[in-house]
Amino acid sequence: MKNFVRLVRSAWPYRYRFGVSIACALMVALLSFMELGAVLPVLKILINNDNPQRWISTKIDSIAENIEQLGARREELARVERAFAAGGASAAPLSDRFRELEALKAGILDELQERRRRVDLPDQHGISSQFLAQTAGEIQGLQRQERIADARWEELTRGSYWLRDGARRSLDRRLAEIDRKRDAEAWWQRLYQGLKPAIYKYLPSDQFNTLSMLMGMVLIGVMIKGLFTFCQEVLVADVMQHTLFDLRNLFFRRTTNLDLASFSEQGSSDLMARFTNDMDSFGQGLNTILSKLIREPLRAVICITGAFWFNWRLTCLTLVVVPISAYTTYRVGRVMKRAVRRSLESMSSIYKILQETFQGIKVVKAFGMERVERRRFFLETKNFYRKSIRVAMIDSMSDPVLEMLTLITVAIALLSGSYLVLKQSIFLQIGPFKLQLASQVMAIEDLLTLYAIMAGVSDPIRKLSNVNSKLQRAAAASDRICALMDREPQVVESPRAVESPAHRRTIEFDDVHFSYPGRDRLLQGITLTVRHGETVALVGPNGCGKSTLMNLLPRFWDVDSGTIRIDGVDVREIRGRSLRRLIGVVPQETILFQDTIARNIAYGDPGANREAVVEAAKRSYAHQFITALPDGYDTVIGERGHGLSGGQRQRLALARAMLRNPSILILDEATSAVDIQDEALIRKAIEEFSRGRTTFLISHSMGAIQFADRIVLIDDGRIVAVGTDQELKRTSPLYRRLHEIHYRRESA
Numbered sequence: 001m002k003n004f005v006r007l008v009r010s011a012w013p014y015r016y017r018f019g020v021s022i023a024c025a026l027m028v029a030l031l032s033f034m035e036l037g038a039v040l041p042v043l044k045i046l047i048n049n050d051n052p053q054r055w056i057s058t059k060i061d062s063i064a065e066n067i068e069q070l071g072a073r074r075e076e077l078a079r080v081e082r083a084f085a086a087g088g089a090s091a092a093p094l095s096d097r098f099r100e101l102e103a104l105k106a107g108i109l110d111e112l113q114e115r116r117r118r119v120d121l122p123d124q125h126g127i128s129s130q131f132l133a134q135t136a137g138e139i140q141g142l143q144r145q146e147r148i149a150d151a152r153w154e155e156l157t158r159g160s161y162w163l164r165d166g167a168r169r170s171l172d173r174r175l176a177e178i179d180r181k182r183d184a185e186a187w188w189q190r191l192y193q194g195l196k197p198a199i200y201k202y203l204p205s206d207q208f209n210t211l212s213m214l215m216g217m218v219l220i221g222v223m224i225k226g227l228f229t230f231c232q233e234v235l236v237a238d239v240m241q242h243t244l245f246d247l248r249n250l251f252f253r254r255t256t257n258l259d260l261a262s263f264s265e266q267g268s269s270d271l272m273a274r275f276t277n278d279m280d281s282f283g284q285g286l287n288t289i290l291s292k293l294i295r296e297p298l299r300a301v302i303c304i305t306g307a308f309w310f311n312w313r314l315t316c317l318t319l320v321v322v323p324i325s326a327y328t329t330y331r332v333g334r335v336m337k338r339a340v341r342r343s344l345e346s347m348s349s350i351y352k353i354l355q356e357t358f359q360g361i362k363v364v365k366a367f368g369m370e371r372v373e374r375r376r377f378f379l380e381t382k383n384f385y386r387k388s389i390r391v392a393m394i395d396s397m398s399d400p401v402l403e404m405l406t407l408i409t410v411a412i413a414l415l416s417g418s419y420l421v422l423k424q425s426i427f428l429q430i431g432p433f434k435l436q437l438a439s440q441v442m443a444i445e446d447l448l449t450l451y452a453i454m455a456g457v458s459d460p461i462r463k464l465s466n467v468n469s470k471l472q473r474a475a476a477a478s479d480r481i482c483a484l485m486d487r488e489p490q491v492v493e494s495p496r497a498v499e500s501p502a503h504r505r506t507i508e509f510d511d512v513h514f515s516y517p518g519r520d521r522l523l524q525g526i527t528l529t530v531r532h533g534e535t536v537a538l539v540g541p542n543g544c545g546k547s548t549l550m551n552l553l554p555r556f557w558d559v560d561s562g563t564i565r566i567d568g569v570d571v572r573e574i575r576g577r578s579l580r581r582l583i584g585v586v587p588q589e590t591i592l593f594q595d596t597i598a599r600n601i602a603y604g605d606p607g608a609n610r611e612a613v614v615e616a617a618k619r620s621y622a623h624q625f626i627t628a629l630p631d632g633y634d635t636v637i638g639e640r641g642h643g644l645s646g647g648q649r650q651r652l653a654l655a656r657a658m659l660r661n662p663s664i665l666i667l668d669e670a671t672s673a674v675d676i677q678d679e680a681l682i683r684k685a686i687e688e689f690s691r692g693r694t695t696f697l698i699s700h701s702m703g704a705i706q707f708a709d710r711i712v713l714i715d716d717g718r719i720v721a722v723g724t725d726q727e728l729k730r731t732s733p734l735y736r737r738l739h740e741i742h743y744r745r746e747s748a
């Protein structure tokens, strides 16, 4: 998760947009809660034949009752305080008050029972609704009296405690608190009284009309909620896409800064998988965090807060399974991440097969390997299928588990709530244990509203159930992305690096040793000094290290030991870009891009004008075939130079190197694919071009190296002979053998 969090932090520049999206999410959550809250008035209208006028009157009455209750408490406390001030109250007057209250409560309870029995008479049909409403009103009145008696009892108990302990300050604080509450209640009372005339005048009193009005309000609420949901989703998408845009570019910058060692180790198909599949998985995780992970918990929290406000005891009881759910989610998450990582690796292998097959389709077809490649692809996709199924299984397993836990929550709420309503009690009796679950006896509509709110909690939780799998997928993908981003290039620029000298003197290879990672030593003690303007040919058997030696000059790799110097300056002390600007390379494998021929030639010098491009093409003898193409220099060539012959591609690569006008030229088998007719011409062109530049020629063709000033013979990573063609023929048996092989092949 560390890497995921690290990548998510890239969204920081878009925090204001995200802030607005959170505000929208908050509005969505509030409006969702209000939708659920509409259940209570609907039930009240249907069950109690309530209407807005009755509602506001009841509200004002209940506030008046609260104020009365608070007044009674205050009076009781003030009495205790007075007794306290008079020199400490004795226990006797207090116990008299307790007895008085007990008798009062017993009377109230008897009355209550009697009223309830009347409501529960078996022959309900005979009882008029007027009688029922009257009895319900009486019950409410009695309950109110009971609550007042309870409050007095409580205050008295506290008062006696305080007296015993003599904590006068607490008494004062309590009095101040009651005053504060009374002021607040008075404020609400004034507000409702202010609203009352308007409610009586404008709102319907009829049951059906009230219901219709309520539905209309819910509908408007849903529309406004839809608008906020839309805004939130658009803002989240914007933040996500911007973050991905930044990350992709950062990732590309880091990757292109890597050295060749990292590229050859990683493989381009794996890189592609990280750029596409992994980045996509991260994007989905980010989207989940920005949208669902903010909106749904907000909805859940607001509903839970509402449920707490409604009945905190019962809500607490239903939330006992939350730790179990959290632990299950955590365990599933760990297993999931491992499974996802494996499936991502398998996807990388699929990319690899695709790339190899499509790039090498000519070879695949020529060797009739279609079936083999199909089998390879089949096996890897099957492997991916197995791994994806495992991910899906873990994902699907967690869903029913979480659903089960949600159901347990609902069952707890349903059973205990129903118990309270059916027994008309505020206590839940489990064996010898008595648990208080309400502050007052709950009505059926209160219970149903609480269920609706709890259902409002379970909906976001259900929506969050697959969030975990998305996050784990994103976390696994982030690990792979970060692993590559954090990779340090082995070829690094020294902080003291200088601009390259204008090469005028020498290039020195001084006791150069080099080996590829994990391979035996390849170059062993290469020492060679090349003068400016000299043309040096490197010859030797396959794999002896010629190309490798030349790769060390532009620092594609760094030497293990020894030094390479240009005009006396160590190449490691020269700025990378500046060093490479000095050198023109025509590699063994011609690389062309899917673009026009002109832009391919001007690749290393995008500012070059058309005349310069045509001039370079003429020099490399490419002009003739280019002008024969339908769009000439503007002909778009296919991927990797598709649509051109090998020789034509090589000439374009040569033109590209010539256009840069480098001081040092490296030609690695640059004319190997050119036909005999043109070879002599191109050789002449190279000869002319190499004048005034230091040129390294790698070639197996003895004809191509004839114009070299010196020939360096390499064998098994060591220089075995240096001299002209004639000298080497005389002194080196290996050179003679290479010569013979070449001419035998030529004449065959």
Ligand SMILES: Nc1ncnc2c1ncn2[C@@H]1O[C@H](COP(=O)(O)OP(=O)(O)OP(=O)(O)O)[C@@H](O)[C@H]1O
Pocket (backbone or CB within 6 Å): 264, 516, 517, 519, 522, 540, 541, 542, 543, 544, 545, 546, 547, 548, 549
């Ligand atoms: N990126 C690499 N990682 C590991 N080993 C490599 C790498 N590139 C080349 N080699 C190995 O280094 C050795 C020398 O390769 P190099 O390309 O320098 O030979 P060469 O003399 O240019 O051969 P040729 O005449 O066939 O082009 C070979 O054995 C090759 O397998």
